[in-house]
Amino acid sequence: MMPLLNIKQSWAQIRAVIRLEMRKTFFAKRGLWVYALALGPVALYLVHSIDMLRDRDRRQALAAAHPASTETLHSITRGMTRDEVVAALGEPYTPPEVFHRRSHERAVYRYTDGEADYSFTFFDDELVGIGRRERCNLTQDSLIFATVFQFYFLRLAIFFGCVGIFMNLFRGEMVDKSLHFYLLAPMRREVLLLGKYLAGLIATVVIFTTSTALQLWTMSLHFDARVIDDYLRGPGWSHVAGYMGVTALACLGYGSVFLAAGLLFRNPIIPAAIALVWESANLFLPAALKKISVIFYLQSLCPVVAPPGKDMPPPLALLISAAEPTPAVVAVTGLLVVTLVVLLMASMQARKLEINYGAE
Missing domain, CATH: 3.30.1450.10 (Beta-lactamase Inhibitory Protein; Chain:B, domain 1)
Structure with a gap:
């Protein structure tokens, strides 16, 4: 009976932490730039669609x-x-x-x-x-979307969005000198960590999946309804679900990494820079090393594969190494396992967490 009561109490505390963190996560002034990262591609696709609509009207006139x-x-x-x-x-x-x-x-x-x-x-x-x-056709725009999604949205927008949100879950409260309110509460550190992680995960998934949906919508504005209907009857809905799922998994994987980094490092710039270099260099890494990264599994799950840029200098193009995409089941399982392992390591660090505001 006692274990059941403990589980219920823990989930009640987790929900309480999520409620407290959601307001701070969505509306924190230090995190407003995350919205700019998420909505940047939406603005670009909207401008593109408006330009294409004007060009169509011009041609018809x-x-x-x-x-x-x-x-x-x-x-x-x-x-x-x-x-x-x-x-x-x-x-x-x-x-x-x-x-x-x-x-x-x-x-x-x-x-x-x-x-x-x-x-x-x-x-x-x-x-x-x-x-x-x-005129631009849906095949061309789908390839453009895949390129922007994989080389900007995953590698930069979601990456830095998770840096800004998850690293501040603990590090931000240390800077604001407010973390002790949580630590003085009768709550296990693992429960606090899980509540903060879930709050950050909900926030990033909502922000970035909404951005993904808006990108797909604004990209399709300049196409006729018949073209969109044909696309959705074909691979369209599976592509939409694929991009939304990859976005959520990116938040899941990067979120756990940067939550742990916020606990382990006083200066978050150092681990973020190391992770950015590693994820960016994935294209050139040997096949065995490619698999020690989040982006490799995310790209394996993308519905459309984006080829490297045609304007890439020949010396760099020669350094690109090919690797077989990981099957979807293996990729999803791998990301979930990595997330659980990182959260377990972070919970062990949270147990030893001590506050010294003077050192922050």
Whole structure:
């Protein structure tokens, strides 16, 4: 009977700690920058969607004023004369760009069918080049989202968000000289640690999964409803669930690491810098060392794999080492085990926690 009462009492204390910490975690002035990290990509995708909507309206207006069918545009071939192209398509929607060099003339004529922009380059009245610029499609935007998610959102936004929230759960109270109120309460240190961890986990999961959902929504604003419906009927919902799940697991893993770091280190910058370098270098580590990091398992769970940047210098590209993605079950289990081990180590440190405000 006594163990059952102890469990009930412990959970009541954990819930009390969570209630106290939630207000401080969500509304602490020192943590407002976390919202900027989370909402930064949302603002970028919103600007992108607005720009794409304006570009679509522009193309449709130009196509209405200067109609040119897609079939006719595709029928134009190199070697045709300028008069033949104009006879088939009409006048371009903007005055031709004409360049003279010595005794030669180069002209660019621009057309649109409302969906794509076409440019026809003439050299001395002969068509020598055909350019086509399509609107952004969902496949391209999905790859862009995967790249931003894996190289910015996971590695920087969630990483530093967890640094700011979880390290301050104990270290912030030491700086504010308020931790002794908890330590004087009739509560086991492990219960206090678990309550603080769960409060930080709830806060980061709410903030960053909301950001992930808003990113996906703002990214899709400029697509037709039919395109979005087709995507959701296909892999769409599994992609959404995958990104949301990876976001929550990132908060789970990084949160435990930085909660422990806040207990072990007086200066949180040092462990955060070491962890940042290690996680950032994961791309170049040997396959065996890749697995000693949180980001490796998170990337294995991402629905779309983001390739390394095409603009990466060749010497760095040669250093990239490939490793087989970890199966989802193994990746999730591994992250949970690491989290439990780190929390166990942190609870052992919490038992020995002593306050010396003068040293802070």
